[in-house]
Amino acid sequence: DGGITQSPKYLFRKEGQNVTLSCEQNLNHDAMYWYRQDPGQGLRLIYYSQIVNDFQKGDIAEGYSVSREKKESFPLTVTSAQKNPTAFYLCASSKSRTSGGYEQYFGPGTRLTVT
Amino acid sequence: DQQVKQNSPSLSVQEGRISILNCDYTNSMFDYFLWYKKYPAEGPTFLISISSIKDKNEDGRFTVFLNKSAKHLSLHIVPSQPGDSAVYFCAASGAGTASKLTFGTGTRLQVTL
Numbered sequence A: 001d002g003g004i005t006q007s008p009k010y011l012f013r014k015e016g017q018n019v020t021l022s023c024e025q026n027l028n029h030d031a032m033y034w035y036r037q038d039p040g041q042g043l044r045l046i047y048y049s050q051i052v053n054d055f056q057k058g059d060i061a062e063g064y065s066v067s068r069e070k071k072e073s074f075p076l077t078v079t080s081a082q083k084n085p086t087a088f089y090l091c092a093s094s095k096s097r098t099s100g101g102y103e104q105y106f107g108p109g110t111r112l113t114v115t
Numbered sequence B: 001d002q003q004v005k006q007n008s009p010s011l012s013v014q015e016g017r018i019s020i021l022n023c024d025y026t027n028s029m030f031d032y033f034l035w036y037k038k039y040p041a042e043g044p045t046f047l048i049s050i051s052s053i054k055d056k057n058e059d060g061r062f063t064v065f066l067n068k069s070a071k072h073l074s075l076h077i078v079p080s081q082p083g084d085s086a087v088y089f090c091a092a093s094g095a096g097t098a099s100k101l102t103f104g105t106g107t108r109l110q111v112t113l
Helices: none
Strands: A003-008 A010-013 A021-024 A031-037 A043-051 A055-056 A062-068 A076-078 A088-093 A110-114 B010-013 B019-025 B030-038 B045-051 B056-059 B061-068 B072-077 B086-094 B107-112
Touching: A003 A088, A010 A021, A021 A031, A021 A088, A021 A110, A043 A062, A076 A088, B010 B019, B010 B030, B019 B030, B019 B086, B019 B107, B045 B056, B045 B061, B045 B072, B072 B086
Parallel strands: A010 A110, B010 B107
Antiparallel strands: A003 A021, A021 A076, A031 A043, A031 A088, A043 A055, A062 A076, A088 A110, B019 B072, B030 B045, B030 B086, B056 B061, B061 B072, B086 B107
């Protein structure tokens, strides 16, 4: 079955600790994305990557970092510099736009709680 | 600056009737629009999309209408079913090589019996 997996489903951390959220896809998609969702808000783009070893900041990149060493994987690190890290984090992937990719396919999400 | 707006946070519709969800956008460079459905604590699932060169796209019970001059799109669901109860997000993609999407804040649809 092709799809996107995110782990873990729920994550708890103490303030001041960095935490890495996992995202893996086996759809052979070139592009991958990280969003966060807060109550009453839409999905806001944190980082995206159109190709391996390259990524760009989204609208709310401060306090986050990513890497894209493999096509299948796009981990997100929430650093201690992120002021409000508690949120629902969603990973997505798509074909490249030049390949006709518009639809993004989402993983099940990770609920991060920082206390 | 909210480039994609869904001004109705919630909508309640009786089973069997039509649900109409609305979305407005401000960026004239958007050329592709999508609707996603989301259940709590799950990732959004793609529903239907429309290119800016069209004004209507239909897929079963779901139809999306695009009015470019008004920068407005709508999603019609007919007939509405209880399983349609979810949050619906409108999203837009701009011209360029990146497939970035800009999302609205969502409309919670409740289909009642």
